[in-house]
Amino acid sequence: MGDMSHSRYDEILHYLPKLSKRMKEQGYVSDRNFEARKKRKMNEEEEEKKRKMVKNLLPNKQIVLNQSVSGYPKESDFGLRSSFINCRLSDDSSQAVLLKNLYLSCDPYMRHRMSDQVAHPGTIIQSFTPGSVLVGYGVSKVMESTHPRFKEGDFVWGMIGWEEYSLITSPDRLNKISFTDVPLSYYAGILGMPGIAAYVGFHKICYPKERDCVYVSSAAGGVGQLVGQFAKMIGCYVVGSASTKEKVDLLKQKMGFDEAFNYKEENSGSALRKYFPEGIDIYFDNVGGRMLDEVILQMKAHGRIALCGMISQYNIEEPEGVHNLFSLIMKRIEMKGFVETDFDHVYPEYVEFCIKYLQQGKLVYVEDVAQGIENAPAALVGIFYGRNVGKQVVCIANE
Amino acid sequence: MGDMSHSRYDEILHYLPKLSKRMKEQGYVSDRNFEARKKRKMNEEEEEKKRKMVKNLLPNKQIVLNQSVSGYPKESDFGLRSSFINCRLSDDSSQAVLLKNLYLSCDPYMRHRMSDQVAHPGTIIQSFTPGSVLVGYGVSKVMESTHPRFKEGDFVWGMIGWEEYSLITSPDRLNKISFTDVPLSYYAGILGMPGIAAYVGFHKICYPKERDCVYVSSAAGGVGQLVGQFAKMIGCYVVGSASTKEKVDLLKQKMGFDEAFNYKEENSGSALRKYFPEGIDIYFDNVGGRMLDEVILQMKAHGRIALCGMISQYNIEEPEGVHNLFSLIMKRIEMKGFVETDFDHVYPEYVEFCIKYLQQGKLVYVEDVAQGIENAPAALVGIFYGRNVGKQVVCIANE
Numbered sequence: 001m002g003d004m005s006h007s008r009y010d011e012i013l014h015y016l017p018k019l020s021k022r023m024k025e026q027g028y029v030s031d032r033n034f035e036a037r038k039k040r041k042m043n044e045e046e047e048e049k050k051r052k053m054v055k056n057l058l059p060n061k062q063i064v065l066n067q068s069v070s071g072y073p074k075e076s077d078f079g080l081r082s083s084f085i086n087c088r089l090s091d092d093s094s095q096a097v098l099l100k101n102l103y104l105s106c107d108p109y110m111r112h113r114m115s116d117q118v119a120h121p122g123t124i125i126q127s128f129t130p131g132s133v134l135v136g137y138g139v140s141k142v143m144e145s146t147h148p149r150f151k152e153g154d155f156v157w158g159m160i161g162w163e164e165y166s167l168i169t170s171p172d173r174l175n176k177i178s179f180t181d182v183p184l185s186y187y188a189g190i191l192g193m194p195g196i197a198a199y200v201g202f203h204k205i206c207y208p209k210e211r212d213c214v215y216v217s218s219a220a221g222g223v224g225q226l227v228g229q230f231a232k233m234i235g236c237y238v239v240g241s242a243s244t245k246e247k248v249d250l251l252k253q254k255m256g257f258d259e260a261f262n263y264k265e266e267n268s269g270s271a272l273r274k275y276f277p278e279g280i281d282i283y284f285d286n287v288g289g290r291m292l293d294e295v296i297l298q299m300k301a302h303g304r305i306a307l308c309g310m311i312s313q314y315n316i317e318e319p320e321g322v323h324n325l326f327s328l329i330m331k332r333i334e335m336k337g338f339v340e341t342d343f344d345h346v347y348p349e350y351v352e353f354c355i356k357y358l359q360q361g362k363l364v365y366v367e368d369v370a371q372g373i374e375n376a377p378a379a380l381v382g383i384f385y386g387r388n389v390g391k392q393v394v395c396i397a398n399e
Numbered sequence: 400m401g402d403m404s405h406s407r408y409d410e411i412l413h414y415l416p417k418l419s420k421r422m423k424e425q426g427y428v429s430d431r432n433f434e435a436r437k438k439r440k441m442n443e444e445e446e447e448k449k450r451k452m453v454k455n456l457l458p459n460k461q462i463v464l465n466q467s468v469s470g471y472p473k474e475s476d477f478g479l480r481s482s483f484i485n486c487r488l489s490d491d492s493s494q495a496v497l498l499k500n501l502y503l504s505c506d507p508y509m510r511h512r513m514s515d516q517v518a519h520p521g522t523i524i525q526s527f528t529p530g531s532v533l534v535g536y537g538v539s540k541v542m543e544s545t546h547p548r549f550k551e552g553d554f555v556w557g558m559i560g561w562e563e564y565s566l567i568t569s570p571d572r573l574n575k576i577s578f579t580d581v582p583l584s585y586y587a588g589i590l591g592m593p594g595i596a597a598y599v600g601f602h603k604i605c606y607p608k609e610r611d612c613v614y615v616s617s618a619a620g621g622v623g624q625l626v627g628q629f630a631k632m633i634g635c636y637v638v639g640s641a642s643t644k645e646k647v648d649l650l651k652q653k654m655g656f657d658e659a660f661n662y663k664e665e666n667s668g669s670a671l672r673k674y675f676p677e678g679i680d681i682y683f684d685n686v687g688g689r690m691l692d693e694v695i696l697q698m699k700a701h702g703r704i705a706l707c708g709m710i711s712q713y714n715i716e717e718p719e720g721v722h723n724l725f726s727l728i729m730k731r732i733e734m735k736g737f738v739e740t741d742f743d744h745v746y747p748e749y750v751e752f753c754i755k756y757l758q759q760g761k762l763v764y765v766e767d768v769a770q771g772i773e774n775a776p777a778a779l780v781g782i783f784y785g786r787n788v789g790k791q792v793v794c795i796a797n798e
Binding site: 307310318332334336337 | 519520521522524687691700706707708709712717718719720721722723724725726727728729730731732733734735736737738741
């Protein structure tokens, strides 16, 4: 994970005016003794150093968390800060990279980091500090590198700041992009975290086989659309749910789902009974809560439930209770939570598979691309209302 | 599963008095014509047949469900019926066995069968009909058999009626007992369904390894006491919970649990944090509901939860909600329901393992044995109040 330490540049910036003032004052003092000369010389050298540094400073717009969020996030929970970043790595920055950020990924899990005092050890989830820059998955270009694995001009994806430029002092977990004959934004989606989540969640957690009946919730999202397509590839029957007619149509017409329904207009229980008259073998859960409770009742014996996310629960104070767990016994159901970062070793295999099918046109990926860092908060807030159609990303710069 | 069809004997019994009366009446009629003689002769033959049948009838006390149960079962939900059973298999009973029942097993899952209109396809759970004899696991001696696999004098365990004698017309699923150098009641417990449930639930569902931290709820019950001992055998740290001081002492002193607590006197969350300062690797759940919800919070990353039973939920109208399922994602927890009948193939391996350790004194089994079929309802009701100390069985006859 990238370590976002911009604080020393901020410090310098704040310190500079004071320093200049002091030095100017000292310049008026007559050169009466060696100590004073020595002091002035030192100050001049220091000033020169600072001057160089200022020359190297680039304006850097950043999205910061204004305050911890409760309930649904709102745009006013975030602020746009005009900051500066040093565009030359200092000599002592061993193994760092300076990035120009191109795409930011809006992901539901980020909601947890907006809450106060949340920490899930061993995962990327711990609270953002109010006032600090948001951090999330994104795609960037390397401007400068003192890390042997990266060089200027490389494209990477991984954890970056929600800002125009990021200094990553521990870039070990950044992924170098070697295949660039796809939209680079794909590395915030199908070729990034959501893609690997869909792939391992479906193939490594659900043990799918031909003719399995698969249900995917939040099916038009960055993960769901892929799960459905992966399931079709191996001959499953696939049904998805989404929150608008537009998305339902997309699932059926573009992504090859056998059926899809609008869970806001159709009762989920009835819809599931209609589309799965013999029950569900695999449920890929992106929403949790009441939907999960209902699906458990519609599962077949020996069914598998992959818990990928629970977006229906993230903006409410008390999580909803799931009441039907006894059915897990009677139906011998396996329900398993997973975090895609446990499957980094699968990534190379996945990318190869994915690029092949993308090139053959057998896999499609729908993105919802917001433009400009100023619009990033609205895009992020939007995913919790289902406003995005496809994977939500924010384009903040071109290569 | 045994098919309990006593209805034809009941019919005959009810028919007999009417028949005798009619024949006596016919005896007073003067022998005036052939038709009448012929009719009388036929009736005499029939009577002789009935007489023989009556001679073969054995009194058979049975426990019947008086009415569908809601809430906690009470003794008055059950009745003791004096019936009769034919103690000679008729010639057309192909492949049947007549059993003298010795032990009845009182198991929590039976609660579901007492409710109205419950059916879990593919499992043994479907509602008893009010007025019908209860059916459950038990241990019996074969009195007569027309099935090639069984002969008079054999001991068997499996699904039998809650009655003194049972006619099993499809005995294929009865298990022949070959090792009798243990209390025969063990085949209703450690060497029967609860034993195999504990064994497969722990070894095949929880993937245990040395030094895993294992928590067992309802730990002094027929299943829990074994899970704890199996876990100790492979070097786990084991903590159990139970409802009385007597049971807690038993767990620690007799069954080798590292720690145990009374969940009625100690807050479960505090107790779990105290006994598992670094969290729980394996939870063997016999109770469900609030305890399960609390345990999820105390699990370690990559923990496993085996759902064996949910006795805390069986007597309440609406199952409690489980709110902490999001933690299953963050902790990558696998929660799996299982039914021991899926693991019949493991039984031979299990029995061998179990008998070896019983003989070496490295495995103990505590039973709570009620005496007499009349006391079976009280024993059965008692398990839902935790009145049993150890596995609850009812002895209804000696060999």
